[in-house]
Amino acid sequence: MHDMKACIFNIQKYSIHDGPGIRTVVFFKGCPLQCSWCSNPESQNSNVQITWDKSKCIKCLHCLDTCHYDSIYLKEEHITIDPHSCTSCFECIKSCPKQALTIEGKYYTISEVLKEVLKDELFYEESGGGVTLSGGEVLQQHVFAIELLKQLKEKNIHIACETTGYASNKIFKEFIENVDLLLFDMKHYDREKHFKGTKVYNDKIIANLATAIFKGKDVIIRIPVIPNFNNSLEDAQGFCDLLKTIGAKKVNLLPFHQFGQKKYELINKKYDLQNVTQLHEEDLIDYRQVFIENGLDCTF
Template sequence: MKPNKPYEAYTGMVFNIQHFSLHDGPGIRTVVFFKGCPLRCPWCANPESQRFTREITWDKKKCRLCLHCVQQYPQVFQHRQGEILVDQLVAQACGSRLDPVDICLYDALDSEGEEKSAGQIIREVCKDKAFYSESGGGITLSGGEVLAQPEFALAILRLAKENGLHRAAETTCYTTPAVFREFLAEIDYLLFDVKHFTDQKHRSIVGVPLPPITENIRLAVASGKDILARIPLVPGFNDTLADVDGFAAYFQEVGIKKVQLLPFHQFGENKYRTLHRSYAFTGVDALHKEDLQEHARRFAGFGIECMI
């Protein structure tokens, strides 16, 4: 990226900035969650991260059905069968004039997504700089998909370097090799999820092809950077011992020697309700701890270190 303006001026869409995180890289970290992702994983724990625009959410548990929102903005909100429906396109057109927090008297409405500048992000992250120094922490860019907003991500990372921050990122590695090389040069630690080891399943379930991801994983391995591959174990998709064998063969091919298993959970189920989206994994059982340990032993048999 050849900057045509100061790094501080680049803008992008984020949906959360989480301070004092301990699970997204070494030490105490501030995680910046980018909004927007080209993948469509049906198990996604953060459905609010998928679209690239601001979205209005409605929490049925908090709503009193006073219909104040419908009366104030009938073009945005509709009442049907005990539900408040949101026209996201109209809400988007309203922009900042529509503040759901001010509209609802009972905090049932909220918004996900806000445009921020790289300068704003760095100023927020640097508030905890003393904790990073003591713990070996820093900034982590997450998503959504960081690489879907590459100029914004690179601007933040370069500002982070100027401020002496350790830089990590969580990504799917789905982008062009040119973008990935530039991105890789700006980070100290890379965490990436591998959803599946076959292109057919990757395309049909996740929604994007696997080969571009594989090419970028090879680049990450060849770079000598500190990297960690992770597998989000999803019931019925990639959680059998036969899948372990497939992943192991894939990792051996691309040069991955260490992997972390991410157990399946349903913590994001209610988020789907607030966005009026269906959730495909209601009542689905995850693997038990003993199963995960068996998976780890299987990986070890292939010479791949496995963390749970």
């Protein structure tokens, strides 16, 4: 089991925003949702990717000459990598004189992840922190994640997981068994609008959220508030109606931001929300008040 591998795109130390105390966040690559506002678009692809930074590139084209599989080509002044023919030999990266090409994602064994996160075990103990599994969507690599959770639990590490809840109910039940805190993302209460924004329906998500609450898990609902998608006061009430039916108590609102905008350029992907104005906490005072008036503990 310790030799099992998962594709991970970041292990972030000293986080204070993804659960209590000081935490290490393990970001799993791959997500079944394709949210147009995603701040980590590199996390949607489940494989290791090569990214290209236009600002660093001098168009020497060494990368094209180096590739033995013709997987790299110049298209409309953009260096483009064909993911279907690329073998991830990374010779192109080694040949780049300006480090314009970089690797996004790496395969880790369970032993390697444990070794990394346990380096800060003392900080977890002193701050009441622990390890958070995030993504992407951690449930995409559930076999690895479930085994990692077991290993962490044996060491009495507090475990939080940020998830969309998009998986079969059987997998989800097994997954949450060793989870102390669920940071449960909810994009929309309406089935069709959820599909329009994420390319998946929310049936599994709602069912799994209900399961977690029924089992008495500590759950915080995280709602990314996105302009022209779910930011009206009517939307706030729609969320409340659904969450009260399920029995949810705690909600965390995440105002839309543009922190991930440059990442779309790095992976040569169109960003539909490029000119959309960011939201701030003060923009959502009335929105938050709807949740409070419905008896929900709602914070930013």
